[in-house]
Amino acid sequence: MSWLEEDVTTLAICWRVERRDGVGLGLTAHDRDLVIEGNVYRAAPGMTPSAIRRGDASAADTMDVTGALTSGAITEADLVAGRWDGARVAVFAVDWTDTANRVPLGGGTIGAVETANGGFTAELRGPGAALDAAGCETTSAECRADLGDPRCRVAMAGRCRIVRVTAADEEVLTVDSAEPVANGWGGGRLRWLDGANSGMEEVIAASSGTEVMLAAIPRFAVAADDRAELVEGCDKSIATCAARFANAANFRGEPYLPGIDLLTRYGAS
Structure with missing residues (x-):
């Protein structure tokens, strides 16, 4: 029989949060700290998750998590400054009597964060949230690539x-x-x-x-x-791309495409 089907519940919800700067934090809704695969999951600040809302294949999975602000783990200053924005989150249930028994519940990245009354509420956005992004790019006179990215291809060594x-x-x-x-x-x-x-x-x-x-x-x-x-950096103009980086072949813009002002350009002629 599975540990989830036993008469006495020994289930605890755990969170593994990894910020973009590499800092990792383990948290649990259990009443004491848990050690899982050598990582300590702290019971303080306590974390209270909402229900996971799942939609159809085209909808984003979301969850809210509420916790307390503490000086040692998650501070209001760090939240307001954006240190936790975009942090990766893995959520799972664990048997606190035997932490080898785990069930993944979901994951994603931290979205909107609100602070109030010594606590915070953070939105966890699942992989489906990426579907909210635009499906294709719009034309622009400036380059849409970032200097050194796979589309730009400028070597960043020495830059x-x-x-x-x-x-x-x-x-x-x-x-x-x-x-x-x-x-x-x-x-x-x-x-x-x-x-x-x-x-x-x-x-x-x-x-x-x-x-x-x-x-x-x-x-x-x-x-x-x-x-x-x-x-x-780069000002994303075709002139800079060609003269400074010799990279006009990879320019991701349309500097010579007529715009909506095409007809008005010849008003004085």
Whole structure:
């Protein structure tokens, strides 16, 4: 007889959460910690799942999970800053008397997060949520690929650099290394390697010499000597693609396609 069919229930719900920066966390709805395959699943903060809502093949599977905010595990500052956005989640039921007995219940990524009254509620979006994305791309004058991705194919070796912040004024950073070319970091990414923002990424709006302007103010205060990885960017124009990267053959845009303003271009003729 299966352990799920016994008269006395020994079932506990567990969650394995892995953030995009590699941090992993095990949680359980049981009243004490559980050790499963060498990983500790903490009973605090307690996690209370809703029912899993499953639809037909074209609908997204969703679940809400509610828990307490604690300084050691999940903090309000980290949730608001987005550290848990897009984190991968695996949900399973386990026999707490014999953790080798497990039943997978689902998985996905963390979507919308709300905080209130010392607790939080997070939406877990299943694989079916990917069906909500657009089925095809729309035409654009700018390239739709990201620099270095499989469609762009520009080699990124040598286009990343580790720098140290020497000064910070809101979204403007001064670093100890100059850009490789004019506005070389513009459109690229910055990933914090240490400091209060460690593991988080920023979009770079523009750069000039040793100054880097971010698209938004970092979530936490930046201190002098904080290290970051800068990844070169691209303004996604055909001119830059051809002249700077010699990659016009892989340009993913339609710069010469007539737009809706075609008729109005000749109004003065």
